Amino acid sequence: MTEPLKVLIVEDEALLAMELESLVEEAGHSVVGWATSSAEARSMVESTDADIAFVDIHLTDGPTGVDVAHYIGEKKRSMVVFMTANPKRIPDHFAGAIGVIAKPYTMNGLTSALRYLQEGMRRPPPVSTRPAGFTLSPAFEAVWAPAA
Amino acid sequence: MDWKRTREPDDAWHMTDDLHVEHGKGDPFAAAIRATRMSMIITDPRRPDNPIVFANEAFLRLTGYERHEVLGKNCRFLQGPKTDKSAVEHIRTAIADNADVSVDILNYRKDGSTFWNALYISPVSNHKGEVQFFFASQLDVSDRKLSEHRMTADKDRFERAVKERTAELEAALEAQTTLLHEVDHRVKNNLQMISSLIIMQRRTIKDEATRHSLTTMLERIEALSTVHRRLYQSKDVSRFDVSDFAKDLVTDLLTASGRSGIEPKLELDPIVISAEKATPVALMVNELVTNALKHAFKEGPDGTTAGRIGIKMSQPDGHFKIEVSDDGVGMAEANGDASFGMRLIKSLARQLHADIEWHDAGPGTKVVISMPNEQQQKRTLS
Ligand SMILES: Nc1ncnc2c1ncn2[C@@H]1O[C@H](COP(=O)(O)OP(=O)(O)OP(=O)(O)O)[C@@H](O)[C@H]1O
Ligand SMILES: [Mg+2]
Numbered sequence: 001m002t003e004p005l006k007v008l009i010v011e012d013e014a015l016l017a018m019e020l021e022s023l024v025e026e027a028g029h030s031v032v033g034w035a036t037s038s039a040e041a042r043s044m045v046e047s048t049d050a051d052i053a054f055v056d057i058h059l060t061d062g063p064t065g066v067d068v069a070h071y072i073g074e075k076k077r078s079m080v081v082f083m084t085a086n087p088k089r090i091p092d093h094f095a096g097a098i099g100v101i102a103k104p105y106t107m108n109g110l111t112s113a114l115r116y117l118q119e120g121m122r123r124p125p126p127v128s129t130r131p132a133g134f135t136l137s138p139a140f141e142a143v144w145a146p147a148a
Numbered sequence: 149m150d151w152k153r154t155r156e157p158d159d160a161w162h163m164t165d166d167l168h169v170e171h172g173k174g175d176p177f178a179a180a181i182r183a184t185r186m187s188m189i190i191t192d193p194r195r196p197d198n199p200i201v202f203a204n205e206a207f208l209r210l211t212g213y214e215r216h217e218v219l220g221k222n223c224r225f226l227q228g229p230k231t232d233k234s235a236v237e238h239i240r241t242a243i244a245d246n247a248d249v250s251v252d253i254l255n256y257r258k259d260g261s262t263f264w265n266a267l268y269i270s271p272v273s274n275h276k277g278e279v280q281f282f283f284a285s286q287l288d289v290s291d292r293k294l295s296e297h298r299m300t301a302d303k304d305r306f307e308r309a310v311k312e313r314t315a316e317l318e319a320a321l322e323a324q325t326t327l328l329h330e331v332d333h334r335v336k337n338n339l340q341m342i343s344s345l346i347i348m349q350r351r352t353i354k355d356e357a358t359r360h361s362l363t364t365m366l367e368r369i370e371a372l373s374t375v376h377r378r379l380y381q382s383k384d385v386s387r388f389d390v391s392d393f394a395k396d397l398v399t400d401l402l403t404a405s406g407r408s409g410i411e412p413k414l415e416l417d418p419i420v421i422s423a424e425k426a427t428p429v430a431l432m433v434n435e436l437v438t439n440a441l442k443h444a445f446k447e448g449p450d451g452t453t454a455g456r457i458g459i460k461m462s463q464p465d466g467h468f469k470i471e472v473s474d475d476g477v478g479m480a481e482a483n484g485d486a487s488f489g490m491r492l493i494k495s496l497a498r499q500l501h502a503d504i505e506w507h508d509a510g511p512g513t514k515v516v517i518s519m520p521n522e523q524q525q526k527r528t529l530s
Contacts, residue, residue, distance in 0.1 A: 013337065019344035022351070058333075085336035086329065104340040104373035107347055107366065108404035131403075132396035133377055 002122040005029040005114070008050035008078065010041045010068055012060045020054065020083075023107065027114045038064035042071055050078045051121060054101070057084040069095035079121060081113075087135070094137030102133045109133045120144055187211075187286040189223070190272075193279055197222045198243065201281070210288060212258035223284070226265070228256035239269065246271045246279045252289060264293035332380050339373045364438070371397060371434035375426050388426040390468075391416035391461055397430070398437060398459055405441050409454040416461045419468060421521055428496040429470075433459070435493045436472040436515050444476025444512060455512075468521035473514040479506060 007024050009031060011017040021031045032048040035041035037060045045053070053072055057065035066089070069080045073096035080097040082090055087100050094100075098120070101113050112131035119126035125144040130136070136144060181188055187210045190202040199220045208215060211226065218225075227236060235253040242249030248270045255265040266287040271279045343366055350362040378393045379385075398412050421429060437457065445453040460471040497504040502519035 013341070015341050015344050016337075019347055022348070085333045085340070088329070102377050103336050104343065104370075104377060106370040106373060106400050106404070107343065108400050112403055129399075132374070132400050 002118055005051045005118055005121065006032045006049060008032055008041075008044060008048055008053040009034045010036075010053055010055040010059065010065065011083070012036045012056060012058060016056075020110075023110050024114065027111055029114065029118070035059075037061045038068050038071075041068045045072055045075055045077065052079045052081060052098075052117060054081055054083045055097070057082060057086055057089050063089060066091060066095050069097050073097075081117065092138070094139070096139075097137055098140050099134060099136040102135065105133050187288075189218075189284050189286075191223065191282045191284065193243070193271075193282060198282070207286065210257075210263070210286060211255075217258075226255040228254070228260075228262065230254055230262065231256075239267070242269065243282065246273075252293065255286075262290075263288050264290045328380070328385065332376075336373075336376050339369065339376055343369050343373060367401070367438055368431065368434060370400070371430050372427060374400065375430040379423060379426060386423050387420045388423050390419050390421050390426070390429060393426070393430060394433060394459055394461060397433060398457070401434075401437055401441060402457070407441070407445075407453050409452045410441070410445065411456045413456055413458040414460075416459065417463060419461055419463050419521070421468060425500060428499050432493055432496045432500075432502075432517065433470065433472065435489050439489060440472065440474040440476065440513070443479075443482075444474040446477060463521060466521060467518050470517040471514060472517075473509055473512060475509070475512040478508055478511065479513050480508070 005024075007029055009017050009020055009024075011020065011034070014036075017034050017036075021034070024031050032050050033044040035044045039061065041053075041055070041059070044050075053068075055065045055068050055072075057063055059065055059068070065082065065084065069082065072078055072080050080095070082094075082097055082100040083103060083105075084090070084100060085103040087102050090097075090100055098117070101110065105113070109131050112128070113134045116126045116128050116130060116134065119128060120140075130145065182204050184204065185206050187207040188202075188204045189200050189207050191198050192201045195201075199222055200218050201220075203215060203218050208218070211218070224236075231254045235251050238251055239249055239253070248268075250266070250268045253265050253267055254262055256262055266289045267284060268287075269282055269284040272281040272283050274280050346362055346366045346369065350359055350366070353359050353362065374393060374396050375388075378396065379388060382389065394416055395414060398414065402410060402412055437459070440457050444457075445455045447453050456475045458471070458473040460469075460473075462469050493504065496502075497517065497519075500519045502517050504515065504517045507514040507516065
């Protein structure tokens with residue numbers, strides 16, 4: 001059994017954060033923090049030791065999710081996966097993130113994405129098929145899913 | 149008349165003016181030049197400041213001056229404040245080089261009014277090749293210039309108007325795009341919240357039947373979510389790629405069912421339908437695939453189920469055809485009409501003007517849906 005993931009949730013919508021937390025825990029991982037703004041996210045990146053952060057683009061202080069991703073990328077502590085209803089706002093270079101889970105995701109889509117990410121982070125490249133609604137950044141595509 | 153006098157002294161032109169009409173009368177060329185309606189002058193570059201030594205009637209008529217006012221003067225008195233400096237420079241260089249020159253230049257009459265002068269100047273040399281005179285003709289082309297100006301002005305005005313209108317339309321499109329993205333964003337977030345609410349509620353429920361019905365509801369809402377995740381992904385917002393959607397939906401439903409023994413068989417031609425049809429088509433496919441998953445396959449003695457679910461989408465002769473098939477137990481024992489799922493499928497089919505038929509596939513069931521799919525008009529938002 002591969003080691004479970006420690007997850008930081010950066011999401012301004014309480015309902016979605018709550019449900020995401022349940023799904024993450026049901027899948028056997030743990031949630032180490034929930035931030036609703038970029039400032040909160042920054043301090044939680046310092047105070048927690050998350051393996052992976054799920055980052056919404058729209059936070060309580062505006063479309064600051066990409067900045068959060070940059071910040072986490074500089075700290076080199078955890079990986080980032082965007083989770084947004086507006087994937088077009090993600091810059092081409094993905095601010096160093098692994099990829100994006102497009103909202104609205106299905107329950108199975110999220111569970112599969114968690115499995116895929118766990119495989120990719122613990123024993124890359126991932127072996128399970130990439131779930132619908134999950135897109136890899138170009139940089140990770142090259143490493144995790146090179147064209148055969 | 150003395151027709152033999154064809155050779156003139158070098159300063160013949162000058163003399164014709166000096167000697168008044170009598171002398172010129174004897175010379176047919178001089179007479180012609182005097183009388184022509186084309187304005188003409190001759191200047192003498194050997195004298196200081198290249199003065200006019202001859203001017204015909206037409207020149208005087210054109211410029212409004214008397215003969216004595218122009219003779220002995222350099223032509224520059226025809227220039228004025230609005231005369232183009234570069235045109236003047238052009239003439240000056242040509243004269244300095246003893247070359248021909250042809251320019252349109254704005255000139256002034258004695259009364260201060262202006263006219264466009266299509267000026268042509270050429271040097272006249274003697275047999276030794278020395279320039280004796282400059283011969284200049286003037287043609288009033290004000291009318292042509294005016295219509296040229298009008299045309300340029302019209303063209304400029306038109307181009308400006310087109311530019312303004314284009315900018316307006318681009319701004320309107322931009323606003324519409326922003327609005328669409330905003331609404332799209334909200335719809336997606338709300339769908340996510342609805343499914344979150346259902347999942348949360350389901351966790352608290354012990355009763356198996358109620359849980360089951362919440363699961364079915366979640367599946368239906370997630371089918372809508374899958375549509376919306378795929379909607380507006382292409383440049384053309386009015387079109388929806390139904391084959392991409394079907395692949396997402398089927399993989400998702402199959403993995404969610406956890407039944408790895410069931411093999412999906414997808415034959416999906418790339419088919420595009422109008423965005424309004426996306427939701428009913430998606431719901432219909434969702435009902436048929438979940439039905440096959442739920443009802444078609446009996447559990448084997450080892451607790452697993454094996455079988456095959458096929459989805460085929462094709463577009464023969466302009467009709468969009470969907471086939472959902474399984475190799476399960478068949479529907480001989482089903483009493484479908486009263487149940488909600490069947491009613492939903494049939495109503496959606498009516499909405500889409502689709503024909504729907506259930507076939508006994510022996511083994512299993514094959515559902516065939518066929519609907520008109522008219523050519524979509526392109527509407528692009530970025
Ligand atoms: N592919 C299939 N193979 C075998 N039986 C089927 C198949 N599809 C439908 N049925 C039968 O038809 C019945 C009616 O289906 P219907 O979708 O209306 O109801 P349901 O799936 O039982 O419930 P729901 O209303 O939630 O969809 C089912 O109960 C089942 O017995
Ligand atoms: Mg059903």
